[in-house]
Amino acid sequence: MKNLKLWFEKMQKNRFFSAFLFTILAIVLYGAMYSNIQPEKLDLRLFSVAKKDIISPITVEDIEATEEKKQEAALKVEDQYILKTDYAENRVEIISSIFDAVTVVKKEELESEILESKLTTLNELIPSELKGQLSNTNLETLLAASPSQLDSAKNTAITLIKQIMTQPIKVGEEDLQKEIVSEEIKKVNLPENLKTVMIIIAQYAIIPNYVYDVKGTEGKRQEAMDAVSPVKIRAGQVLVKEGQVIDREMYKQLELVGLLDEKVNPNLFIGLAIFTLTLTSIIAVYLHGINPKQRIIYILIFLLTILLMKVISLFQLVSEIGYIFPVAMAPMLIKVLLNEKLAAISSIIFAICSSLIFNVEMLGKFNFSIGIYFLISGIAGIIFINERHYRTKILKAGLYVSVVNIVVIAALFMIRNGHYTGIEIGTYFLLAFLSGFISAVLTLGLLPVFEAWFGILSTVQLIELSSPNHPLLRKILLETPGTYHHSVMVANLSEAACEAIGANGLLARVGAYYHDIGKTKRPHFYIENQMNMENPHNNISPQLSTTIITAHPYDGADLLREHNIPKEIIDICEQHHGTTLLKYFYFKAKEQSENVIESDFRYPGPKAQTKESVIVGIADSVEAAVRSMPNPTMQKVENLVRKILSDRIQDGQFDECDITLKELDIATKSMCETLKGIFHSRIEYPENPDKKQVKKVEVLE
Numbered sequence: 001m002k003n004l005k006l007w008f009e010k011m012q013k014n015r016f017f018s019a020f021l022f023t024i025l026a027i028v029l030y031g032a033m034y035s036n037i038q039p040e041k042l043d044l045r046l047f048s049v050a051k052k053d054i055i056s057p058i059t060v061e062d063i064e065a066t067e068e069k070k071q072e073a074a075l076k077v078e079d080q081y082i083l084k085t086d087y088a089e090n091r092v093e094i095i096s097s098i099f100d101a102v103t104v105v106k107k108e109e110l111e112s113e114i115l116e117s118k119l120t121t122l123n124e125l126i127p128s129e130l131k132g133q134l135s136n137t138n139l140e141t142l143l144a145a146s147p148s149q150l151d152s153a154k155n156t157a158i159t160l161i162k163q164i165m166t167q168p169i170k171v172g173e174e175d176l177q178k179e180i181v182s183e184e185i186k187k188v189n190l191p192e193n194l195k196t197v198m199i200i201i202a203q204y205a206i207i208p209n210y211v212y213d214v215k216g217t218e219g220k221r222q223e224a225m226d227a228v229s230p231v232k233i234r235a236g237q238v239l240v241k242e243g244q245v246i247d248r249e250m251y252k253q254l255e256l257v258g259l260l261d262e263k264v265n266p267n268l269f270i271g272l273a274i275f276t277l278t279l280t281s282i283i284a285v286y287l288h289g290i291n292p293k294q295r296i297i298y299i300l301i302f303l304l305t306i307l308l309m310k311v312i313s314l315f316q317l318v319s320e321i322g323y324i325f326p327v328a329m330a331p332m333l334i335k336v337l338l339n340e341k342l343a344a345i346s347s348i349i350f351a352i353c354s355s356l357i358f359n360v361e362m363l364g365k366f367n368f369s370i371g372i373y374f375l376i377s378g379i380a381g382i383i384f385i386n387e388r389h390y391r392t393k394i395l396k397a398g399l400y401v402s403v404v405n406i407v408v409i410a411a412l413f414m415i416r417n418g419h420y421t422g423i424e425i426g427t428y429f430l431l432a433f434l435s436g437f438i439s440a441v442l443t444l445g446l447l448p449v450f451e452a453w454f455g456i457l458s459t460v461q462l463i464e465l466s467s468p469n470h471p472l473l474r475k476i477l478l479e480t481p482g483t484y485h486h487s488v489m490v491a492n493l494s495e496a497a498c499e500a501i502g503a504n505g506l507l508a509r510v511g512a513y514y515h516d517i518g519k520t521k522r523p524h525f526y527i528e529n530q531m532n533m534e535n536p537h538n539n540i541s542p543q544l545s546t547t548i549i550t551a552h553p554y555d556g557a558d559l560l561r562e563h564n565i566p567k568e569i570i571d572i573c574e575q576h577h578g579t580t581l582l583k584y585f586y587f588k589a590k591e592q593s594e595n596v597i598e599s600d601f602r603y604p605g606p607k608a609q610t611k612e613s614v615i616v617g618i619a620d621s622v623e624a625a626v627r628s629m630p631n632p633t634m635q636k637v638e639n640l641v642r643k644i645l646s647d648r649i650q651d652g653q654f655d656e657c658d659i660t661l662k663e664l665d666i667a668t669k670s671m672c673e674t675l676k677g678i679f680h681s682r683i684e685y686p687e688n689p690d691k692k693q694v695k696k697v698e699v700l701e
Contacts, residue, residue, distance in 0.1 A: 001057075002281060007648060018292060018295055018296075018653045020486050021295070021296065021299045022280060022283075022284050022299070024282055024299075024303070025283070025299055025302060025303060026276055027278040028276065028306055028307065028662055029276050029279065029306060029353070030272060030273065030276045032306050032307070032309065032310040032353070032357060032483070033272060033275075033276070033353065033356045034269075034272065035270050036313075036357055036359050037269070037271075037272050037356070041153055043434060044246060044251075044254055045246070045449065046247075046248065046251050047245055047246060047247070048137060048245070048246055049243060049244070049246075050240040050241065050242055050244050050245075050246060051242065053238055053241055053242050054238070054239045054240040054254065055238055055239065056233050056234065056237045056239055056253075056257045057146075057444045059173060059232055059233065059234050060232065060233050060256050060257055061230045061231065061232050061233075062230075062231045062232065062233055062253070062256060064252075065231040066228065066230045066231040069228050069229045069231055070225040070692075071094075072219040072223075073224040073225055073227070074222075074224055074225050075229050075544075076224065077217070077221045077224050077287075079212055079213075079217050079362065080181070080212075080213040080214060080216035080217040080220055080226075081168070081170065081210045081211060081213055082210070082211060082213040082216065082220075083167070083168050083209060083210050084209045084210075084211055085209075087209040088162055088165035088166050088209065091161055091165055091205040091206070092158050092161055092162060092165075092205075092255070094127060094204075094205060094433050095154070095157050095158055095161060095201060095202070095205050096128070096154065097125075098127070098201055098303040099142075099150055099151075099153065099154035099157075101125035101126055101147075101329065101495075102122065102124060102142045102143065102150060102407050103150060104120055104125070105121050105122045105125070105143065106143060106147075110165060113411070116204060118143055118312050119136050119139050119140070119143075120144070122139050122143065123139070129138065129204070129403070130200075130201070130204050133200050133204060134197070134200060134201075134294050135556060138196070138197045138200060141191075141193045141194055141196075141197050141435070141652050142197055145191070145194050146541035147196060149190060149191070152188075152190060152476075153188075153190060153194055153195075153198050156185065156188050156190075156198065157185070157198050157202045157205070160181050160184055160185070160202055161181075161202060161205045161206065164177050164180065164181060164206060165205075165206065165209055167241070168210035169206070169207070169209050169210055170208055170210045171208045171211075172208075173208065174206050174207060177206050178202075178203040178206050181199070181202045181203060181206060182199045182202075185198045185202060186199075186201050188318075206658075215237065219661050224241050229389070233253055233256060234259055235375050239254055239257070240254070240581070246323055258539075264300065279349055279352070281350070281352075282345075282349070283298075283302070286342065287299075287342075288701075289327050290338070290342075293454055293456075294337075294338055297337055297338065297450060297454055297456065298334065298338060298346075300450075301317050301330050301333050301334060301337075301450075302330070304330075305329070305330040305350060306353060306456065308325070308326075309325060309350075309353065309354060309357050309358075310357060312324070313357045316553065320427060320428055320431060321358075321403075321431070322354065322357075322358030322367075322370050323370065323373060323409065323428060323431040323432055323435060324431040324434050324435055324438075325358075325374075325435060326435055326436075326438040326439035326442050327350070327354075327373070327374045327377035327378050327381070327399075327405075327439060328377050328378055328380065328381025328382075328398065328401045328434055328435075328436060328439035328440075328443075329381075329403075329438070329439040329442045329443050329446075330350060330378070331343040331344070331346060331347045331350075331378040331379070331381045331382045332381045332382070332394065332397065332439065332440075333443055333446060334446060335345055335381075335382050335385050335449070336385065336394075336443070336457055336458050336459060336460060337447070337451075339451055340382060343378075343382045344379065344382060346378070347375060347378030347379050347381075347382065348375060350376065350378060351371045351372070351374040351375035352371065354367075354370055354371055354374040355367045355368060355370060355371030355374075358370045363418065369412050369416075369456065372408070372412070373405070373409070373412070373432075374406050376404065376408050377401055377404060377405050377408070377435065377439075379438070380400065380401045380404040380405075381397065381401050381436075381439060381488050382400075384396075384397035384400045384401060385397050394440050394444055395440045395441075395444065396440075396461075397440060397441070398436045398438075398439050398440020398441070399436060399437065399440070400436070401439060402432065402433040402434075402435065402436030402437055403434070403436070404436070405432035405433065405435050406429050406432045406433060408432070409428050409429060410429075411431045413425070413428075414677045418530055441500075446579055447460060454652055455566060455567060457507070457566040457567075457568045459506060459571070462506045462509075463506070463568065464508060465510050465513075465514075465565070465569070466509060466510045466513060467565075468507075471563070472517060472559070472560070472565070473513060473514075475517070475520055476513075476514075476516075476517055476520060478518075478592065479520045479523055480520050480523040480526070480528075480529050481529070482521050482526070482528030482530075482531075483516050483519045483526060483528055483529060485526050485528070486516065486624065486627075487512055487513050487514075487515065487516055488513070488622060489623045489627075490512040490515065490616065490619045490620050490623050491509040491512035491513055492509075493512075493619035493622065493623060493671050493674050493675070494508035494509060494511070494512045494615050494616045494619045495508050495509040495512075496670045496671070496673070496674045497615045497618075497666075497668075497670040497671050497674075498611065498612060498615050498667075498669035499612065499668060499670075500666050500670040501613055501615075501659075501666050501667055501670075501671075503610075503611040503615065504612055505542060506615055507568060507572075507612050508612040508615055510569060511536050511568070511569050511572030511576075511612055511613070511616050512571055512572075512616050512619065512620075514556070514560060514565065514569050515553075515556070515572055515573050515576045515616055515620065515695060516552065516556065517556040517559055517560065518551065518552035518553055518554065518555035518556025518557070518558075518559065518573070518575065518621075519552050519556075520559075521551075521552070521555045521559075522548055522552075524536060525537065525545075525548050525549070526549075526552075528627075537585075541589075541592075542585040542586070542588045542589035542592070542601075543585075543589060543600065545585050545587045546582050546586075546589075546600065546601050549582060549585070550577075550582065550602075550603045550604065553573055553576065553577055553603065554574060554604075556573045556574075557570050557573050557574045560572075560573060568610075568612075571609065571610065571613060572610075572613050572616050574606065575605075575606055575607065575608045575610075575613040575615060575617070576608070576616045576617040576620055577603040577609040577617060577620075578603060578606070578608055578617060578648075578653040578668065579601065579602050579603055579604070579605040579606075579651075579653065580603055580648070580651065580653060581601055581602050581651070582601045582602070582603075585601055586598065586601035589601065602611075606656070607652075607653055607654075607655065607656045607657070608653065608654065608656065608657050608674075608689055609656055609657055610657060611657060611658075611659045611663070613657070614653075614654055615650075615667055616666075617653070618644065618645060618648065618667065618668075618671070619671060621644050621648075622640070622641050622644055622671055622675075625640055625644060626641075626675060628641060634672070634675075634676055637672065637675050637676075638672045641668055641671055641672055641675075645664060645667040645668055649661075649664070656667055666688055687696055
């Protein structure tokens with residue numbers, strides 16, 4: 001274990017080691033999800049019998065079926081016709097021109113002209129289509145008619161043609177209209193032979209005027225085709241039922257959804273690679289700002305979680321096995337060992353990965369139900385691990401997570417609106433409960449492992465170190481009771497001040513408990529432990545007293561190292577005095593001799609490196625100074641605290657720490673508030689009833 005710890009410490013300093021870890025993380029993440037995106041291989045042949053229900057994994061359009069449906073819709077559209085209103089005018093003009101031609105021939109005829117010449121002239125004037133229908137006898141009838149008869153015949157024919165040709169006449173309907181016009185002409189009061197000619201001319205003028213509209217028909221058919229919805233094979237649609245023979249139509253659908261495609265689509269794996277690199281990059285960017293040790297811890301937790309997730313998924317015959325996975329374990333570990341924000345980000349990433357890894361029997365690649373379950377369960381684990389988490393509270397947090405898991409499962413059941421048997425519901429609830437419980441058990445089991453490997457000072461460990469039953473604290477209590485009391489007071493001041501400025505209050509409290517443990521080596525040389533005895537410093541030189549006093553931080557650090565106390569506590573012990581001057585012995589030495597070097601009366605250091613060390617150092621001086629004050633008042637206490645702070649600032653004791661003046665001011669106010677509750681006035685009751693005066697005293701709480 002020791003060799004492993006040394007190896008980790010060595011690797012933390014190697015800049016290529018982090019890159020190597022992120023590469024391993026990306027490879028493991030890709031490998032864990034690789035099998036879950038591979039399309040299912042099915043041995044399907046035409047006219048074979050399906051061994052199980054075959055469900056479409058995707059939604060895809062059946063282009064051929066869509067085209068067939070469009071053609072059917074187009075065929076249902078009737079031919080479109082348009083009424084040619086100009087046809088009536090044209091036919092009226094033709095009829096009018098025939099009668100006008102007869103009138104012209106009759107007017108220009110000469111007495112010497114013979115009938116044959118008149119007929120020849122009239123034949124040249126009438127339309128060529130009508131020449132075959134009007135015989136010479138018919139033409140003679142027209143030539144023989146009187147002007148009034150011709151005029152009446154002309155007007156009648158034009159009127160009838162206008163009436164009929166303004167109405168739609170489709171192809172094939174013109175014969176009916178010709179019969180109608182024939183019957184109407186027969187009713188006219190004209191010679192029979194002239195009416196016969198009129199009928200021929202009128203029937204000639206009647207033609208179809210409701211003609212086929214090519215553009216209109218095509219437009220309507222296109223509209224009908226556009227209105228057809230695409231024929232789609234939906235994800236989840238049963239293409240072939242168990243026991244059915246796969247016919248050509250089914251085979252075509254199986255081919256469309258890619259279940260017959262033997263070639264693997266490379267886009268799936270390229271997409272997974274991009275997806276994996278994106279997640280890894282997010283993690284890498286966030287972990288860039290933390291120290292190498294924390295980075296290694298996070299990656300190990302992440303890898304452990306993904307691998308465990310994959311192992312459990314290999315045993316899943318159905319999707320519900322994923323609900324037993326200890327979802328809250330990793331977020332709780334990350335919050336305890338690292339920080340809450342990173343734990344929340346990790347919960348989101350684990351939820352995304354789980355939706356791919358636990359996608360068995362799902363229609364798509366992602367199982368969103370289990371993803372939601374993982375996300376809420378992980379966040380619940382973070383919430384229920386509060387700022388002061390004892391090991392018993394981790395188990396309690398796991399039970400709370402179990403309750404949340406059950407509630408989430410119940411909500412998912414209701415949203416799905418499915419039908420579940422009592423056994424199914426009970427199974428899901430049991431798995432959800434076990435998930436939270438196992439998360440807590442694994443968190444409790446893995447915490448000591450990470451703490452031992454990496455020397456991590458977790459809140460759990462701090463709580464254990466703060467127990468009064470700890471051997472070193474009992475040593476302080478039994479061997480130096482005054483120092484123990486002093487340390488408890490410093491702890492109260494330090495914790496409140498650190499909490500006020502956002503530092504680790506619990507670390508400051510525990511550090512304060514142990515900061516003076518070095519005094520147990522020579523307890524009677526410290527005034528708080530001198531009860532009913534002479535001060536030993538009265539009989540030794542100031543230089544020797546300085547040597548003894550300044551040794552206690554380093555004696556304490558050595559003792560803490562022997563007991564494997566975390567480095568953060570040791571640092572507070574070594575740094576809480578910084579390089580401050582022991583003014584009492586310094587001025588005492590100057591009284592005895594002028595050849596005194598100030599540096600000989602200073603603590604060797606180092607100066608405080610962290611905010612917690614700064615606060616413990618200030619609280620140490622404040623508590624000792626206030627305890628020695630006669631009749632302390634709040635104003636006196638505040639002035640003393642600010643003077644101590646000012647002296648340390650001027651002495652450069654905070655130069656190696658990133659604490660700000662504003663934070664120091666806030667810490668000062670916090671200490672004054674804490675001291676206000678410790679030092680307050682009480683009435684001392686008279687011992688003798690005969691005494692009339694009651695003396696007001698200051699009592700040290």
